[in-house]
Amino acid sequence: MKLGQATIKDIARELNVSSSTVSRALKDYPGISDETKRRVKELADKLNYRPNAVALSLRKSKSFTIGVIIPEVVHFFFSTVISGIEEVAFSNGYNVILCQTNERLDREKSSIDTMLSNQIDGLLVSFSKETTEFDHFSKLMDLDFPIVFFDRLPEIPNAVNVTVNDFEGAYQAVKHLLEQGYKRIVHLAGPSNLAISKKRKEGYLKALAEAGIEADESLIIECPGGNEKESFDVTKQLFENEKNRPDAIFAHHDIVAAGAMMALKSLDLRIPEDVGLVGYSNWQFSSMIDPPLSTVSQPGFKIGETAITMLLEMIDKKRDYKSEPVQVVLDTELLVRKSSVRI
Amino acid sequence: MKLGQATIKDIARELNVSSSTVSRALKDYPGISDETKRRVKELADKLNYRPNAVALSLRKSKSFTIGVIIPEVVHFFFSTVISGIEEVAFSNGYNVILCQTNERLDREKSSIDTMLSNQIDGLLVSFSKETTEFDHFSKLMDLDFPIVFFDRLPEIPNAVNVTVNDFEGAYQAVKHLLEQGYKRIVHLAGPSNLAISKKRKEGYLKALAEAGIEADESLIIECPGGNEKESFDVTKQLFENEKNRPDAIFAHHDIVAAGAMMALKSLDLRIPEDVGLVGYSNWQFSSMIDPPLSTVSQPGFKIGETAITMLLEMIDKKRDYKSEPVQVVLDTELLVRKSSVRI
DNA sequence: TTTTTTTGTGCAAACGATTGAATAGCTGTC
DNA sequence: GACAGCTATTCAATCGTTTGCACAAAAAAA
Incomplete structure (x- = not known):
């Protein structure tokens, strides 16, 4: 930057004092005469120092x-997390530098490299779908570099992290479907290498088990892409055949649910009368579609806030997360809307 | 950062040479013996310098x-812009530091201050709704500091900027509604102090004028909040009365349109049969709601890409934007979906 | 008046890397 | 054997700020 920004030296030269004096004067150090302080501050102000x-x-x-x-800014969930991070960072005088990996491991690694050479004080990470080994993180952690993971959990012992209770969220969602009288519930699952996918699936299974229903593996279908096209196709195929047709869907997230909803409509199946539908994440659009989609809301903003608050504590060494590792689990909330209510 | 990161000095000490030698060896400067280069690079590698x-x-x-x-990350449009910015920045070795203003002027100003003291090389700006005077930008521009505005245009002569053709987008949208036989078209407008709001309104007016329809001021309603609640209420009130009821809506953006859609449904008005509806911005959800929403798509990613490409050119002085100021206007695209097709 | 204390400033090094200029040690030439 | 010319390296300053220490002058105590 050219910007002719005034420096301490400029002030010092102009006032015929040393830089040290200017520095101290600006910070109200003791041992600088009031007169000098005044002159320094005045000039600093004038030069817009x-x-x-x-x-x-x-x-x-x-x-x-x-x-x-983060994987992608355009995911509504992540953008709310960023919002939370930004807010707290800003009010604590920290800047946020952002890199999205587009779900790619190489991008993840090189982003971390650039960030490190920029001397960042800490890192908030939701790693990519491709990431299956975590050396690039654990090496840093061994050097006491502050890292907080959020949403996606690494297989690193004692990693500090913030997640939502995916198990419980999924459990509640499926339990709700069961209470509404749905019996054959499909699970459109997420990528199997992500912990969140496993947790949600487990919640699904638990709810079934509790209701005394045996899980049918053919009703659990992985949708690794997570786009509406994929789930549209999957759902269409699943529900085409009248015989033994499922009567509800618990989707890994709302986009997947939206795809499923469109497929169901194209088959002239009524929601919620014929088929019940619950999504996950409470995307912005979920309340606006028809019928409004029941979903499990994750407190994205809160996750961001919590993660950075913990990170700042690690940076300032206010709390020793090494001896007392912390895994915060935030509660989800089941938002019951039209798509899953038939009684 | 503790991080015991190896420095040039560490390498120098270890190898019993001076820092200058190490620096030059690493960059393959002439005048350093091959032997020394080899040893330096080897150690640098080993220490993960x-x-x-x-x-x-x-x-x-x-x-x-x-x-x-930017005003807010959670706006889908802005998140796509960021995505475009990120992509180009990253591949050119630049970092992105992000501040959201939450539509507040004071945040805008203080963000710029912190960023400047962090010696950023340039600035990409979509200013807040509160921003009505632009001194904090023009002062910088006078000092030749590179700034590119996007989406929202400042009242600064010769400001380099990237926008979409909002006038044309709105014009096409309303023309389309007219072609579909809709006659009394409501415009749910944006905040009147934003140029984009004006442009869209002008496009609306031009389409009407061309069709020989006199604009009815009572059909142009400002929705400054831009949330679905607001437009729900406004729409409900507008359409409640059967007498002289409007038969179409052109909304300032998709969220506003979504609110309107819900209001129409609550009045048992059919879309598109009774009322046609077109939104703006092609939010992620627009294709997923029922009926799918016709909308004007803005190339967010492209805006980001274009803006940062221009900024980098300004920074590298590859092009002289001072003598030849540039205002890029990107084309929008009308996406016709069910909500506005009745013939 | 001499010594001690206080007050206000300045010096210089440091953070990590770069870079123009200086220098040391060669080899080769006349 | 003196000196030019080359190669490989080091010196030292620089970017803007902070900070331990030294130091001078003035004020207070002896």
Whole structure:
């Protein structure tokens, strides 16, 4: 930056004092005469002096910048998380530098590299779908570098993380479907390598088991892509045949549910009368579609807030997360809308 | 950062050479013996040396970081823009630091301040709804600091910017409604202080004028909040009365349209048979609601890409935007879906 | 008046990397 | 054997800020 920004040196030269004096005067150090302080501050004001954060970073080995790694900004859930992160970071004087991996491991690794050379003070991570080994994280953690994982959990012992109670959320959702009298419930599952997918599936299974219903493996279908096209096709195929047709769907997330909803409509099946439908994540559109989609809401903003709050505590060493690792699990909330209510 | 990151000095010490030698060896400067180069590179590799970007920034007065100011991440449109920005920035070795203003001017100003003290090389801005005077931008521009505005245009002569052709988009949308035989078309408008709102309204007016229909001011209603609740209420009130009831809506964006759609449904009005509906921005959900919403799609990703490409050119002085200011206008696309087709 | 204490400033090194200029040790030439 | 010319390396300053220590002058105590 050219920007002719005034520096401490400029002030010092102009006032015929040393840089040290200016520095101290600006920070109201004791041992500087009131007169000098006044003159320094006055000039600083006039020149619109703004401390050079880069120089400060270098000097203090602290950049007041934290890195955020997420798969994709355009996922509504992630954008709410970012919003929460931003909010707390900003009010604590931290900057947020953002990298999205587009679900790719190589991008994840190189993003971390650039961020590290930019001397970030800590990292908030929701890793990519491709990430199955976690050395690039655990190496950093061994060096005491502060990392908080959110939403997606790494297979690293004692990793500090914030997630939602996916198991419970899924359990509640399916239990609700059962209470509404639905019997043959399909689960459109997420990518099997993500912990969240497993948790949701387990919740689904538990609810069935509790109701004394034996799980039918043919009703559990993985939708790794997570787009509406995929689930449209899957659902259409599943419900085409009248014989032994399922009567409800619990989807891994709302986009998947939306695809399923369209498939059901194209088959002239009524929702919720013929088929009940519950999604996950409470995407922005869920309440606006017809019928409004029942879903499990995840507190995205809260996740972001919590994660960065913990990260800042790690950075400031206010709490020793090493001896007392923390895994925060936030509650989900089942939002019952029209798509799953038939009694 | 503790991180015991190896520095040039560490390598120098270990190898009993000076830092300068190490620096030059790493960059294959001429005048360093092959033997030394080999040893330096080998050790650098072994120590996993990574240049300190902060030190570099300070030295070179260039941070390879650009700042992005947007109103809110959770707006789908903005998140696609960010995605485009991210992509190009990353592949050019730039970092993105992100601040959302939550539509507040004070946040906007203080964000810019922090970003500047972090020595960003340039700024991409979509300013807040509250921003009505632009001194905080024009001051910077006078100092030749690179800024590109997107989506929202400041009242600054010669500001470099990227927008979509909102006028044309709105015009096409309303023309389409007219072609479908709708006659009394409501416009649920955006905040009147934003240029985009004006442009869309003008497009609406032009289409009407062309069709020889006199604009009825009572059919143009501002929805400054832009949430579905607001437009729900407005729409309900407008359509409640059978007498002289409007027969179509052109909404300032899809959320507003979605609110209107719910209101219409609650009045048992059929879409598109009784009332036609077109939104704006092609939010993710628009294709998934029932009926699927016709809308004007804005190329968010492309906007991001274009804006940062121009910014990088300004930063690298590849092009002189000062003598030849540029205002890029990207085309929108009318996506005709069910909500507006009745013939 | 001399010594001690206080007050206000300045010096210089440091953070990590770069870079123009200086220098040391060669080899080769006349 | 003196000196030019080359190669490989080091010196030192620089970017903007902070901070331990030294130091001078003035004020207070002896």
